[in-house]
Amino acid sequence: xxxxxxxxxxxxxxxxxxxxxxxxxxxxxxxxxxxxxxxxxxxxxxxxxxxxxxxxxxxxxxxxxxxxxxxxxxxxxxxxxxxxxxxxxxxxxxxxxxxxxxxxxxxxxxxxxxxxxxxxxxxxxxxxxxxx
Amino acid sequence: xxxxxxxxxxxxxxxxxxxxxxxxxxxxxxxxxxxxxxxxxxxxxxxxxxxxxxxxxxxxxxxxxxxxxxxxxxxxxxxxxxxxxxxxxxxxxxxxxxxxxxxxxxxxxxxxxxxxxxxxxxxxxxxxxxxx
Amino acid sequence: xxxxxxxxxxxxxxxxxxxxxxxxxxxxxxxxxxxxxxxxxxxxxxxxxxxxxxxxxxxxxxxxxxxxxxxxxxxxxxxxxxxxxxxxxxxxxxxxxxxxxxxxxxxxxxxxxxxxxxxxxxxxxxxxxxxx
Amino acid sequence: xxxxxxxxxxxxxxxxxxxxxxxxxxxxxxxxxxxxxxxxxxxxxxxxxxxxxxxxxxxxxxxxxxxxxxxxxxxxxxxxxxxxxxxxxxxxxxxxxxxxxxxxxxxxxxxxxxxxxxxxxxxxxxxxxxxx
Amino acid sequence: xxxxxxxxxxxxxxxxxxxxxxxxxxxxxxxxxxxxxxxxxxxxxxxxxxxxxxxxxxxxxxxxxxxxxxxxxxxxxxxxxxxxxxxxxxxxxxxxxxxxxxxxxxxxxxxxxxxxxxxxxxxxxxxxxxxx
Amino acid sequence: xxxxxxxxxxxxxxxxxxxxxxxxxxxxxxxxxxxxxxxxxxxxxxxxxxxxxxxxxxxxxxxxxxxxxxxxxxxxxxxxxxxxxxxxxxxxxxxxxxxxxxxxxxxxxxxxxxxxxxxxxxxxxxxxxxxx
Numbered sequence: 001x002x003x004x005x006x007x008x009x010x011x012x013x014x015x016x017x018x019x020x021x022x023x024x025x026x027x028x029x030x031x032x033x034x035x036x037x038x039x040x041x042x043x044x045x046x047x048x049x050x051x052x053x054x055x056x057x058x059x060x061x062x063x064x065x066x067x068x069x070x071x072x073x074x075x076x077x078x079x080x081x082x083x084x085x086x087x088x089x090x091x092x093x094x095x096x097x098x099x100x101x102x103x104x105x106x107x108x109x110x111x112x113x114x115x116x117x118x119x120x121x122x123x124x125x126x127x128x129x130x131x132x
Numbered sequence: 133x134x135x136x137x138x139x140x141x142x143x144x145x146x147x148x149x150x151x152x153x154x155x156x157x158x159x160x161x162x163x164x165x166x167x168x169x170x171x172x173x174x175x176x177x178x179x180x181x182x183x184x185x186x187x188x189x190x191x192x193x194x195x196x197x198x199x200x201x202x203x204x205x206x207x208x209x210x211x212x213x214x215x216x217x218x219x220x221x222x223x224x225x226x227x228x229x230x231x232x233x234x235x236x237x238x239x240x241x242x243x244x245x246x247x248x249x250x251x252x253x254x255x256x257x258x259x260x261x262x263x264x
Numbered sequence: 265x266x267x268x269x270x271x272x273x274x275x276x277x278x279x280x281x282x283x284x285x286x287x288x289x290x291x292x293x294x295x296x297x298x299x300x301x302x303x304x305x306x307x308x309x310x311x312x313x314x315x316x317x318x319x320x321x322x323x324x325x326x327x328x329x330x331x332x333x334x335x336x337x338x339x340x341x342x343x344x345x346x347x348x349x350x351x352x353x354x355x356x357x358x359x360x361x362x363x364x365x366x367x368x369x370x371x372x373x374x375x376x377x378x379x380x381x382x383x384x385x386x387x388x389x390x391x392x393x394x395x396x
Numbered sequence: 397x398x399x400x401x402x403x404x405x406x407x408x409x410x411x412x413x414x415x416x417x418x419x420x421x422x423x424x425x426x427x428x429x430x431x432x433x434x435x436x437x438x439x440x441x442x443x444x445x446x447x448x449x450x451x452x453x454x455x456x457x458x459x460x461x462x463x464x465x466x467x468x469x470x471x472x473x474x475x476x477x478x479x480x481x482x483x484x485x486x487x488x489x490x491x492x493x494x495x496x497x498x499x500x501x502x503x504x505x506x507x508x509x510x511x512x513x514x515x516x517x518x519x520x521x522x523x524x525x526x527x528x
Numbered sequence: 529x530x531x532x533x534x535x536x537x538x539x540x541x542x543x544x545x546x547x548x549x550x551x552x553x554x555x556x557x558x559x560x561x562x563x564x565x566x567x568x569x570x571x572x573x574x575x576x577x578x579x580x581x582x583x584x585x586x587x588x589x590x591x592x593x594x595x596x597x598x599x600x601x602x603x604x605x606x607x608x609x610x611x612x613x614x615x616x617x618x619x620x621x622x623x624x625x626x627x628x629x630x631x632x633x634x635x636x637x638x639x640x641x642x643x644x645x646x647x648x649x650x651x652x653x654x655x656x657x658x659x660x
Numbered sequence: 661x662x663x664x665x666x667x668x669x670x671x672x673x674x675x676x677x678x679x680x681x682x683x684x685x686x687x688x689x690x691x692x693x694x695x696x697x698x699x700x701x702x703x704x705x706x707x708x709x710x711x712x713x714x715x716x717x718x719x720x721x722x723x724x725x726x727x728x729x730x731x732x733x734x735x736x737x738x739x740x741x742x743x744x745x746x747x748x749x750x751x752x753x754x755x756x757x758x759x760x761x762x763x764x765x766x767x768x769x770x771x772x773x774x775x776x777x778x779x780x781x782x783x784x785x786x787x788x789x790x791x792x
Contacts, residue, residue, distance in 0.1 A: 001524070001525055001526065002481050002484070002485070002522065002523070002524050003522060003523050003524075003525075004480070004481065004520075004521075004522045005520070005521050005522065005523075006519060006520050007386060007518070007519040007520065008519075009385040009386060009387070011288075011292050011293060011294050011384070011385070012292055012293055013277035013278075013291045013292050013293035013334070014277075014293070018178045020178050020180070020183060020237075021178075022185065023331070023332040024275075024332050026332065026333070026334065027277045027291070027334040027337075028275050028276055028277050028293060028331075028332040028333060028334065029275060029276050029277035029278070029292060029293010029294055029295075030275050030293055030294070030295045031293075031294045031295040031296075031384055031385050032295075033385060033386045043479075043481055043482065043485075046414045046416050046417075046477055046479070047476070047477035047478070047479035047481060047482040048416070048479055048481065049481045049522065051416060052480075052516075052520050052522075053418065056519075056520070067287070067292075068287040068288050068290065068292040069290070069292060070277070070290065070291040070292065073291075080179070081178055081179035082179070083175070083178070083179035083180055084136070084184075085134050085136065085175055085179060085180065085181045086175065086179040088134070089134070089175075105416075119386075120184075120275070120295055121273040121275070121295050121297060122139070122271060122273060122297045122383075122782060122783075123138060123139040123140075123188075123273070123782075123783075124136075124137070124138050124139065124184050124188070125136075125137050126134065126135060126136045126137065126181065126184075127134070127135050127137075128133070128134050128135075129133055129135075130133065139782060141781040141782060141783070143684075143688050143689060143690050143780070143781070144688055144689050145673035145674075145687045145688050145689035145730070146673075146689070150442045152442050152444070152447060152501075153442075154449065155727070155728040156671075156728050158728065158729070158730065159673045159687070159730040159733075160671050160672055160673050160689060160727075160728040160729060160730065161671060161672050161673035161674070161688060161689010161690055161691075162671050162689055162690070162691045163689075163690045163691040163692075163780055163781050164691075165781060165782045199683070199688075200683040200684050200686065200688040201686070201688060202673070202686065202687040202688065205687075212443065213442055213443035214443070215439070215442070215443035215444055216400070216448075217398050217400065217439055217443060217444065217445045218439065218443040220398070221398070221439075251782075252448075252671070252691055253669040253671070253691050253693060254403070254650060254651075254667065254669060254693045254779075255402060255403040255404075255452075255650075255651075255669070256400075256401070256402050256403065256448050256452070257400075257401050258398065258399060258400045258401065258445065258448075259398070259399050259401075260397070260398050260399075261397055261399075262397065265788070265789055265790065266745050266748070266749070266786065266787070266788050267786060267787050267788075267789075268744075268745065268784075268785075268786045269784070269785050269786065269787075270783060270784050271782070271783040271784065272783075282574045284574050284576070284579060284633075285574075286581065307743070307745055307746065307749075310678045310680050310681075310741055310743070311740065311741035311742070311743035311745060311746040312680070312743055312745065313745045313786065315680060316744075316780075316784050316786075317682065320783075320784070344575065345574055345575035346575070347571075347574070347575040347576055348532070348580075349530050349532065349571055349575060349576065349577045350571065350575040352530070353530070353571075369680075384580075386518060386519075386535070387518075387519075387534060387535040387536075387584075388532075388533070388534050388535065388580050388584070389532075389533050390530065390531060390532045390533065390577065390580075391530070391531050391533075392529070392530050392531075393529055393531075394529065403650060405649040405650060405651070407552075407556050407557060407558050407648070407649070408556055408557055409541035409542075409555045409556050409557035409598070410541075410557070419595070419596040420539075420596050422596065422597070422598065423541045423555075423598040423601075424539050424540055424541050424557060424595075424596040424597060424598065425539060425540055425541035425542070425556060425557010425558055425559075426539050426557055426558070426559045427557075427558045427559040427560075427648055427649050428559075429649060429650045463551070463556075464551040464552050464554065464556040465554070465556060466541070466554065466555040466556065469555075515650075516539070516559055517537040517539070517559050517561060518535060518537060518561045518647075519537070546706045548706050548708070548711060548765075549706075550713065608707065609706055609707035610707070611703075611706070611707035611708055612664070612712075613662050613664065613703055613707060613708065613709045614703065614707040616662070617662070617703075648712075650667070651666060651667040651668075651716075652664075652665065652666050652667065652712050652716070653664075653665050654662065654663060654664045654665065654709065654712075655662070655663050655665075656661070656662050656663075657661055657663075658661065
């Protein structure tokens with residue numbers, strides 16, 4: 001299996017209003033450094049799994065509506081607790097839609113799997129990985 | 133599959149008294165930067181795979197008896213060659229026990245897999261990953 | 265010159281309500297990975313510039329009132345634009361006070377300089393460095 | 397599953413003469429920081445999956461003919477577009493041959509899988525992972 | 529002293545045709561991950577040393593003519609051996625010109641010093657740092 | 661000022677038998693990832709501050725007698741507490757001797773300053789920096 005992974009980041013505010021989150025129940029924030037990996041079983045005739053330029057552009061497009069936002073105010077996260085895992089899954093779903101819409105170029109149909117990793121600090125990260 | 137991964141470290145001495153280890157047969161040591169990943173198939177109603185705080189605490193608890201030790205002196209490693217792989221497997225087993233004992237919180241039963249990575253330098257690391 | 269540097273992090277929300285900040289004028293947030301370096305001209309009789317354990321504890325103490333907070337709500341930042349540079353200087357001042365109060369141990373008087381670096385993403389950081 | 401991963405790097409020139417590569421069609425270059433992971437189901441009687449020293453040596457041997465080269469001039473890449481993915485697969489094949497030739501030591505037969513990761517910048521990487 | 533540092537990268541080919549470079553005399557290449565630090569003695573009324581957005585844009589502008597190029601073909605490097613140090617100094621000079629031209633915003637005059645670091649691999653880097 | 665910095669590492673055991681070290685008083689160990697920076701005011705006619713190859717070789721030569729050792733057994737550290745700071749200074753002195761002996765090549769006399777950084781974990785490091 002081949003994979004191409006590109007990195008970007010978002011800086012967001014949110015609250016996690018459930019007792020389990022202790023001091024993180026109030027309004028706070030995070031930088032999420034986001035790695036998006038696109039998996040393919042083979043390469044196209046140009047030697048590409050996914051074009052890194054296209055992957056970078058699509059990831060930036062997906063992240064833009066989240067960047068510099070208070071996630072508590074976004075309709076897409078209404079009644080949702082925006083943990084790192086939940087945001088990873090949300091970005092996964094958005095990128096899966098982009099793959100389905102062939103926004104990763106003519107070889108989009110060859111992408112069979114995605115892995116989205118969110119680094120929330122130097123000491124913690126979470127990811128969601130699944131077949132498309 | 134979701135995963136939450138937390139990082140900590142230990143600083144240990146040990147010897148590797150077998151000919152294959154060449155210059156590492158004598159007493160020397162290592163900092164192991166330890167990444168522990170906890171995998172779940174879904175998230176709980178708080179949006180959590182595993183609580184990062186609980187994961188951090190349990191990893192610290194597991195590492196504490198190893199930190200600042202000479203592994204050659206520890207009963208748990210008697211007659212064992214404490215390679216990076218062996219220590220990764222030992223930490224895996226300890227964390228698997230913690231999961232079984234529900235020390236990762238009420239959602240402990242949802243953890244299906246662990247991956248334990250030990251970085252021994254900027255140029256080498258080893259890991260053990262398996263289903264529980 | 266010797267230096268000992270320790271790392272910790274905070275996860276905060278804030279707004280930057282000035283036109284120059286463009287999309288960052290609204291409520292958003294950041295993880296700041298914080299490196300605090302303590303400089304000394306020489307070492308004490310135990311071979312220490314600063315005890316890494318003490319440095320880690322004091323840095324954690326200084327960061328605790330900021331962690332998981334909305335900086336817009338904190339009295340210490342009233343009428344202040346909490347840029348990365350401003351927060352670096354604030355942490356510098358707090359650590360300078362800790363040094364003056366000998367909270368870094370009996371050798372605190374030997375610390376002549378501090379450098380506080382805040383990494384706000386994989387692609388940007390800021391620091392403040394000055395003599396005490 | 398156990399894995400041992402070692403890191404090295406190469407500095408190469410190449411061109412990517414297909415329209416999809418846009419500004420990268422001309423002669424340019426890259427540093428590839430290469431991580432090679434060797435997977436085994438169990439450990440030998442010395443506690444090893446693969447000897448890190450042997451893995452480091454074999455990886456260096458495989459990279460040497462590529463390092464400081466213009467890949468456009470190498471016979472092994474004739475009529476090949478040397479994308480990051482293609483080079484990852486090439487290094488995989490070379491290491492698979494080394495495993496088959498037992499160049500990883502007496503336990504070479506125990507290696508069941510390889511993962512070769514090429515970091516081309518702080519923001520992009522690609523890998524090829526497969527069973528042997 | 530305050531500093532704001534931003535990161536970008538270039539992927540270039542070049543040759544180093546002098547005997548001292550041994551295997552690097554021929555055409556090869558590098559990814560240079562570039563950190564540009566802008567130093568100021570104080571902050572402006574918005575709490576800024578340098579605006580990170582402006583710094584990122586100006587660094588990208590300076591790097592663009594170098595990215596994906598064969599440096600041997602560029603007029604600016606005619607009769608120059610393009611070592612990592614030389615390229616660091618070249619980027620320094622370009623950024624110094626940008627500061628002088630007030631391309632870093634109205635506070636450009638407050639920038640007193642630059643440090644340009646080029647990481648050529650995980651194991652080597654070079655920098656040039658000087659007052660303006 | 662120019663600088664060229666190269667990275668290597670050592671894996672050592674030692675004890676720190678003074679009360680201030682608490683749990684680190686007994687035999688334990690560390691991986692020290694070592695960065696050695698060589699400063700020059702200008703570049704030679706080949707565009708070099710220091711040749712990275714020569715710097716890498718000399719650093720490896722200096723580290724070799726320490727690697728895989730129990731520092732408590734080494735004559736050079738007799739009656740010395742081998743803190744990270746002390747080892748950084750020791751490596752500085754060895755590299756300063758190498759510079760004085762012109763082991764960094766014909767341009768050795770141009771090196772005016774060294775900075776030796778020892779990373780002992782992902783969360784702590786120490787350095788010694790001084791003019792020659």
